[in-house]
Amino acid sequence: MSKQIQAIRGMNDCLPQDTPAWQYVEQILRNTVASYGYSEIRFPIVEMTELFKRSIGEVTDIVEKEMYTFNDRNGDSLTLRPEGTACCVRAGNEHGLLYNQEQRLWYTGPMFRHERPQKGRYRQFHQFGLEAFGMASADIDAEVIILSARLWQQLGLTPYVKLELNSLGSSASRAAYREALVSYLEQHKALLDEDSLRRMYSNPLRVLDSKNPALADVLAAAPQLADYLDEESKAHFTRLQQLLSRAGIAFSLNPRLVRGLDYYNKTVFEWVTTELGAQGTVCAGGRYDGLVEQLGGKATPAVGFALGLERLVLLLQSLNLLPQLAATADIYLMALGDAAELAALTVAEQLRSALPGKRIMTHCGGGNLKKQLKRADKSGAAIGLILGEDELARGEITLKWLRDDKPQQTLLITDVAAVLA
Numbered sequence: 001m002s003k004q005i006q007a008i009r010g011m012n013d014c015l016p017q018d019t020p021a022w023q024y025v026e027q028i029l030r031n032t033v034a035s036y037g038y039s040e041i042r043f044p045i046v047e048m049t050e051l052f053k054r055s056i057g058e059v060t061d062i063v064e065k066e067m068y069t070f071n072d073r074n075g076d077s078l079t080l081r082p083e084g085t086a087c088c089v090r091a092g093n094e095h096g097l098l099y100n101q102e103q104r105l106w107y108t109g110p111m112f113r114h115e116r117p118q119k120g121r122y123r124q125f126h127q128f129g130l131e132a133f134g135m136a137s138a139d140i141d142a143e144v145i146i147l148s149a150r151l152w153q154q155l156g157l158t159p160y161v162k163l164e165l166n167s168l169g170s171s172a173s174r175a176a177y178r179e180a181l182v183s184y185l186e187q188h189k190a191l192l193d194e195d196s197l198r199r200m201y202s203n204p205l206r207v208l209d210s211k212n213p214a215l216a217d218v219l220a221a222a223p224q225l226a227d228y229l230d231e232e233s234k235a236h237f238t239r240l241q242q243l244l245s246r247a248g249i250a251f252s253l254n255p256r257l258v259r260g261l262d263y264y265n266k267t268v269f270e271w272v273t274t275e276l277g278a279q280g281t282v283c284a285g286g287r288y289d290g291l292v293e294q295l296g297g298k299a300t301p302a303v304g305f306a307l308g309l310e311r312l313v314l315l316l317q318s319l320n321l322l323p324q325l326a327a328t329a330d331i332y333l334m335a336l337g338d339a340a341e342l343a344a345l346t347v348a349e350q351l352r353s354a355l356p357g358k359r360i361m362t363h364c365g366g367g368n369l370k371k372q373l374k375r376a377d378k379s380g381a382a383i384g385l386i387l388g389e390d391e392l393a394r395g396e397i398t399l400k401w402l403r404d405d406k407p408q409q410t411l412l413i414t415d416v417a418a419v420l421a
């Protein structure tokens with residue numbers, strides 16, 4: 001036997017028993033974003049590497065260590081998208097969707113990051129994201145967060161997720177803060193680990209994000225960004241908090257929340273759960289007013305988020321919040337004898353036309369009644385239709401209730417639709 005080829009580590013198949021859960025979640029996401037006036041945008045899975053370097057930032061884990069980058073046959077450096085925001089802005093700029101306009105856009109699909117796989121963290125994972133362009137005030141930040149809260153409510157997750165909020169301020173206020181932070185870190189250099197020392201000058205805010213418990217004390221005493229916010233950012237943040245409170249959305253302020261991508265300013269937020277172990281961030285986002293211009297467009301304010309679909313499905317599974325698995329068929333059509341087998345596919349077509357929306361599965365491959373009934377049972381169908389040679393000659397079919405204790409009936413094939421509609 002030849003050796004089987006396995007899937008790539010961290011890249012998962014979604015098996016038929018799991019797809020109903022995904023479809024259930026995706027349907028709720030699509031319906032919810034539609035109810036806020038969002039339109040879908042689709043962009044390629046592969047982009048120029050430069051796009052992600054310029055948007056996510058050169059000194060970030062994603063760009064430094066996690067991108068799937070390769071040279072195209074003509075020598076261009078291409079990258080499998082590690083996230084959607086940069087792609088969405090690139091597409092928006094390229095097609096003139098952003099300048100002087102308001103856009104509410106959503107997308108979904110696979111993203112790729114070469115991280116160490118574990119529960120809730122994969123190398124190919126799926127995001128559902130949205131981006132709102134052209135609106136600078138805090139009301140749209142609030143609306144985006146209220147929308148995400150509605151998703152949790154629809155999925156039954158409200159008690160299990162918590163909102164963390166921070167403001168990174170303007171780039172000027174961040175520059176002033178950065179200076180203060182670097183000088184503080186310099187004073188405590190001896191206590192820092194290798195990663196933090198490396199980041200101290202290139203990306204000092206990310207040092208605050210360190211998960212190393214040995215650094216907890218020194219980082220807790222570090223200067224706080226909130227003390228350096230400019231007046232406009234402070235007012236924006238205060239307004240956002242008022243709007244969320246008015247909408248009844250609980251949040252906690254987390255001054256250490258800086259996010260792993262460089263494009264953010266002002267609002268950043270994460271929805272976290274304690275039910276998933278280490279990979280507890282289900283949804284994350286914020287404002288990125290500089291990115292459109294940074295990628296060659298005209299200055300356009302923007303805010304958005306993305307959620308991890310694997311994490312959402314895992315969370316729903318672990319909390320038992322998924323609806324029962326749907327059967328694959330409503331009606332299972334069996335045929336006994338050559339003439340009936342010959343007619344079965346055509347009868348099934350007539351029934352599909354007469355019963356739109358019903359899932360009709362035809363037994364293929366012959367066999368006796370016992371075998372066919374066994375397959376009918378496995379399909380989950382509630383109704384079995386049995387076509388026999390004699391019945392066929394009379395234009396009749398037998399209806400057998402597979403889940404109910406009701407007597408079987410003989411019907412004219414032309415009457416089946418009326419009985420089962």
Ligand code: HAM
Pocket residue numbers: 082083084085086113115120121122123124125126127129130131260261281282283284285286287303304305306307308309310311
């Ligand atoms: P992010 O925080 O890098 O943000 O990713 C968003 C979400 O994607 C995470 O909260 C998590 O649920 C999921 N995720 C990320 N990496 C993995 C992984 N390796 N395996 C499984 N799930 C993962 C962004 O990507 C931004 N583009 C979000 C955004 C949109 N900001 C503004 N607009």
